[in-house]
Amino acid sequence: MALSRVCWARSAVWGSAVTPGHFVTRRLQLGRSGLAWGAPRSSKLHLSPKADVKNLMSYVVTKTKAINGKYHRFLGRHFPRFYVLYTIFMKGLQMLWADAKKARRIKTNMWKHNIKFHQLPYREMEHLRQFRQDVTKCLFLGIISIPPFANYLVFLLMYLFPRQLLIRHFWTPKQQTDFLDIYHAFRKQSHPEIISYLEKVIPLISDAGLRWRLTDLCTKIQRGTHPAIHDILALRECFSNHPLGMNQLQALHVKALSRAMLLTSYLPPPLLRHRLKTHTTVIHQLDKALAKLGIGQLTAQEVKSACYLRGLNSTHIGEDRCRTWLGEWLQISCSLKETRFLHVGQADLELPTSGDPLASASQSFGITGVSHHVQPILFFIEAELSLLLHNVVLLSTNYLGTRR
Secondary structure, three states: OHHHHHHHHHHHHHOOOOOOOHHHHHHHHHHHOOHHHOOOOOOOOOOOOOOOHHHHHHHHHHHHHHHHHHHHHHHHHHOHHHHHHHHHHHHHHHHHHHHHHHHHHHHHHHHHHOOOHHHOOHHHHHHHHHHHHHHHHHHHHHHHOOOOOOHHHHHHHHHHOHHHHOOHHHOOHHHHHHHHHHHHHHHHOOHHHHHHHHHHOHHHOOOHHHHHHHHHHHHHHHOOOOOOHHHHHOOOOOOOOOOOOHHHOOHHHHHHHHHHOOOOOOOOHHHHHHHHHHHHHHHHHHHHHHHHHOHHHOOHHHHHHHHHHOOOOHHHOOHHHHHHHHHHHHHHHOOOOEEEEEEEOOOOEEEEEOOOOHHHHHHHOOOOOOOOOOOOEEEEOHHHHHHHHHHHHHOOOOOOOOOO
């Protein structure tokens, strides 16, 4: 290039027609061809100094997808079993990320509009409940993966113990069915124990009519008969006082109920009782929201998930039978009593009220100047919690169509 410039300068100054040699001509051709600018030799992409960044990004994305597709085909041909696990794991990550974004949107909306959990629609309530449970289960993996190079151990543990360590997004379809059967077998082991505890407390019930009704109900269940709704509702008073009230249950009885709800039973009895109250209250709030929505609005998967949460192994039961059973559950749950508490000012004073308007409730306690735009929070009476908690066993043990 420098030699060519010297030749041009000489011709311009002295006017001599100096013709560059073969070497100089070749260098000029190379300089004009654009290769000196560092352009790629591939014919698929021609960039200039003014090329748009979007074109470059689209090219990179296209190439990445092509390479990823080749990688997937390679795994599918040479490692088919690993490819299935790899695909499920990647889809599981995508679904978990989508769940996290949806949960964040719901929580943001609750914060902006001052909405409580029990005021949410059914699907949003269920999504938050399930996402909280999934995050709790993944917490152990997150803790053990903190040390350096511990992620290799995490992958090995996930492969060896998928039921214990992974959530439903990372299970194969067959694993989902098998693992749900295993979990139901665990909680079904506690059913005879709970029925036995109910029989032991029958002599402690003061009312003779309630003693007869509870004895008849336990006998029906032990003989394989599915109890009717009115048989269970007739025992509401029995579960409201000693010895079957929520605070009067024995420690072994509470542990058996915890296993029936798939909750850990290795905590002290006060903590177990608190967890049972919280868990059953959430189910009752879901029942109220579901009654508003209507069972007919649920998809088949949503119906089966709702039944499984409430104690029925819905993996081997048809959709119609699941809807029928869920309707029976809602009839019992939605007929139980409620109590209202009014939060007043910054002192967070809670005033028990009935179903009357808030104005009459505040006046009955001699309180004036209270804003009646405050949304009351519904709390479930603990006595009714005990009946709904036992209903997990009473209503699901001998339901028609259950194979296991």
